[in-house]
C-alpha cells in the first residue's frame with residue numbers, strides 16, 4: 001500500500017493537496033514481478049467462484065486494460081494460460097478507463113446473441129509501472145488492481161438493460177502514453193524523455209469527464225426506461241472525487257446513492273468500476289433485482305455507461 005504520507009517523501013506534495021483535489025488517501029501497488037495478467041487471473045478466478053462456474057467453462061475472456069503485460073499477445077492470452085485453461089477465445093479491449101464497460105457490453109451481447117454462453121469481462125491495470133514517479137501531477141493519482149464479472153445465459157430478469165458508448169479521437173493527445181508503439185517506437189531518446197509514462201492535461205480531462213459521464217448515464221437510463229428514482233446505486237469511474245461529485249450533481253443524484261472506493265485505491269483505470277461493483281455487492285449496497293448505473297470516461301477520449309439489473 002502507498003499512502004499520501006509515503007508520497008510526501010517521494011515528490012513535492014502534501015496529504016492535504018491530494019485529499020482535497022482528488023479524495024485519494026492510499027493506493028495499492030503491485031510487486032515488481034506482478035503483471036496485469038496476474039491480477040486479472042485472480043479476478044476472473046474469484047468471479048468464476050462466485051458465479052459457480054469453472055474457469056474452463058468460459059467461452060471467452062475479454063480483458064480491458066491500458067497496461068498490458070506485453071504489446072502482443074493480448075493480456076487475455078496470458079490470463080488464460082495463468083488460469084490453466086485453453087481453447088476459449090481470449091482478447092483485449094483498449095478503451096482506457098472506459099474499458100471495463102466496453103468489455104461488459106461485448107460480453108453481454110455475445111451471450112445475448114447466443115455466440116457464447118459464459119463470458120468473463122475483466123478490468124485490470126498495473127498503472128504503477130507506466131507512471132512517472134517524478135511527476136507529482138500524475139503519480140499521486142493512480143493505483144493497481146483488477147475486477148471481473150461473468151456474463152451468463154439467464155432468465156432475462158437480470159443483466160445489462162441498456163448501454164451507450166462513444167469516442168472522440170481528436171482529443172487523444174490530452175491523455176496518452178506517447179512512446180512504445182509504432183508512432184514513436186522505443187529508443188534511448190524516448191526512454192530519457194520518459195515518454196513511456198502517462199502524459200495528461202488534467203484540467204482539460206476533468207471538464208470533458210464530467211460532461212461525458214453525466215451525459216452517458218442519462219442516455220443509458222433513457223434507453224433502459226429508468227429514472228434516478230429507480231436506481232439503487234451509481235458507480236462512476238473513480239478518477240477524482242470532485243469529478244464524481246460534479247457528475248452526481250448534474251444527474252441530480254443524492255450523495256448516498258453514489259458508491260466510491262477511490263479513497264482506498266486511487267484511479268485504477270479500467271479496474272475501478274469492477275472493483276467498486278464487487279465491494280458494493282460485498283457490503284450489500286446492491287441486492288438481487290437492484291438497478292445499478294455505471295458510467296466511465298478515459299483516454300481516447302472514450303466514454304460509456306451501462307444500466308444493469310443485478
Ligand code: UT7
Nearest residue numbers: 013014017021097136137140202203205206209239240298
Ligand atoms: O481516469 C480518467 C482520466 N483522468 C482523469 O479524469 C483525471 C482528471 N483530472 C484531475 O483529476 C485533476 O485535474 C487533477 C487531480 C489531475 C489536478 O487537479 P487540478 O485541480 O486540475 O489541479 P491543476 O492541475 O490545475 O494544478 C493546480 C496546482 C498547480 O500549481 P500552480 O500552477 O497553481 O502553482 C500544480 O502544479 O497544483 C499543483 N500540483 C500539485 N501540488 C501538490 C499538481 N500536482 C500536485 C501535487 N501536489 N501532487
